[in-house]
Amino acid sequence: xxxxxxxxxxxxxxVVAHDVIPEYEKHAAQRLLADxxxxxxxxxxxxxxxxxxxxxxxxxxxxxxxxxRLLVLAPGAQIAVHEHQxxxxxxxxxxxxLTEHRNDAGGPIRRGxxxxxxxxxxxxxxxxxxxxxxxxxxxxxxxDAVPR
Numbered sequence: 552x553x554x555x556x557x558x559x560x561x562x563x564x565x566v567v568a569h570d571v572i573p574e575y576e577k578h579a580a581q582r583l584l585a586d587x588x589x590x591x592x593x594x595x596x597x598x599x600x601x602x603x604x605x606x607x608x609x610x611x612x613x614x615x616x617x618x619x620r621l622l623v624l625a626p627g628a629q630i631a632v633h634e635h636q637x638x639x640x641x642x643x644x645x646x647x648x649l650t651e652h653r654n655d656a657g658g659p660i661r662r663g664x665x666x667x668x669x670x671x672x673x674x675x676x677x678x679x680x681x682x683x684x685x686x687x688x689x690x691x692x693x694x695d696a697v698p699r
Contacts, residue, residue, distance in 0.1 A: 571597050571622065573698070576633035580675050585632045587652055587677035593628025595685065596621070604696060614697070620690045624649065624680040632677040635670050640692025642668045642678075647686030650679050 571591050581589065600619040605612035624630075624647075632652075642649075648663045653676035662668060670676070670692070680686045 571630055572633045573638070573694075576636055576638070577631050579634040579636060580632045583634065583675065585634065585654070585675045587632030588629045588679075589631055591629065591631045593625040593680070594630065595623040595625050595628075597623075600689075605693065612693075614695060615693050616696050618692055618694050621645075622688045622690055624678070624686045624688075626680055626683045626685065628680045628686075630678040632675065634675045635672055637672050638670070638692055638694055639672070640670045640690060642670070643689045643691075645687040645689055647680065647684050648682050649686050649688065650681050652677050652679075 571594050577589075580587070598621045600621055602616040602618040605615045605617060622642075642662075644662050644664055644666045646664060648661060651660045651662055651668055653660070653668075653674060655674060660668070668676075
């Protein structure tokens, strides 16, 4: 199966907003009075492509997994402001354009096809699709094997 056909099939699975970011990270940003939307909406899908346990791979990584997901954001979609807490990762834009707002940048960052955003502990940010076309991103992060 071609990659484009696989991505199209994966994009048809509905997603619940709380599946996109951990609730504790959203609440942490709200405690900091971080600027940005408090709710996530318009995420058409968040499909886990796969993961690999990190037990035995890196010192101190027991109980963690390296996870890859495909996110599809409809026009006008947003991902709520959240603070990364020991959840390093990256977001790679595959299609469309997303605007990222983050605490370590001087203003909004427009990320188009091929752009990557690196995320680490202390990054407070949020995303919005400000275009009239869907956007797709590959998101890879390190998470607890059993969610908190």
